[in-house]
Amino acid sequence: xxxxxxxIPATIVTAAFIFSGCDSKREPGKVYMPDMAYxxxxxxxxxxxxxxxxxxxxxxGGDMIFFNNLPPAGTIKRGELFPYTLxxxxxxxxxxxxxxxxxxxIVITKAQMAEAGRLFNVNCAICHGATGVxxxxxxxxxxxxxVANLTADAYVKMADGTMFHSITYGKGLxxxxxxxxxxxxxxxxxxxxxxxxxxxxxxxxxxxxxxxAKKI
Numbered sequence: 286x287x288x289x290x291x292x293i294p295a296t297i298v299t300a301a302f303i304f305s306g307c308d309s310k311r312e313p314g315k316v317y318m319p320d321m322a323y324x325x326x327x328x329x330x331x332x333x334x335x336x337x338x339x340x341x342x343x344x345x346g347g348d349m350i351f352f353n354n355l356p357p358a359g360t361i362k363r364g365e366l367f368p369y370t371l372x373x374x375x376x377x378x379x380x381x382x383x384x385x386x387x388x389x390x391i392v393i394t395k396a397q398m399a400e401a402g403r404l405f406n407v408n409c410a411i412c413h414g415a416t417g418v419x420x421x422x423x424x425x426x427x428x429x430x431x432v433a434n435l436t437a438d439a440y441v442k443m444a445d446g447t448m449f450h451s452i453t454y455g456k457g458l459x460x461x462x463x464x465x466x467x468x469x470x471x472x473x474x475x476x477x478x479x480x481x482x483x484x485x486x487x488x489x490x491x492x493x494x495x496x497x498a499k500k501i
């Protein structure tokens with residue numbers, strides 16, 4: 286008898302859950318914990334309700350929620366490289382020549398290089414041209430002067446770190462691209478640019494031949 290007194294209430298409760306969760310064939314059943322199933326997601330750069338959210342950390346508390354759209358300090362998003370810490374000044378530009386491309390020690394797949402080429406064509410080719418010879422629409426149309434020919438000897442000899450530094454902060458009339466492409470993508474673009482350039486050894490040997498010819 287005591288067993289029945291436990292079984293009957295449990296059966297009734299279970300049946301109530303089943304029927305309440307299947308009250309309509311056209312609508313989803315009841316969710317036990319809706320806040321867990323459908324969490325409130327915020328877009329990083331979406332506008333916030335100024336009555337509830339503040340970007341001023343000194344105004345947080347009470348009814349105000351502090352949210353500044355920035356990732357937590359000291360965190361790096363998945364797939365990203367460590368921060369580039371050299372400053373955007375003449376000293377930082379000079380020191381950049383000592384920074385090595387992290388992809389030099391990694392085997393690059395054809396798919397990765399193809400993606401690097403796509404990023405180059407999207408962000409760089411409009412000025413530098415698809416082959417890097419400064420014949421992109423902006424350069425050849427006369428809209429911007431002084432576009433670098435990336436196959437020239439000066440850029441063949443330029444260190445990867447210096448090229449990365451220029452892409453990150455901008456150089457001359459070229460603006461910074463740190464917001465358009467990630468650090469990993471910028472290093473990959475540098476690797477792709479190297480495929481457009483003549484080999485350093487062949488360049489130096491050609492220069493030696495020219496010098497010798499002039500002496501004769």
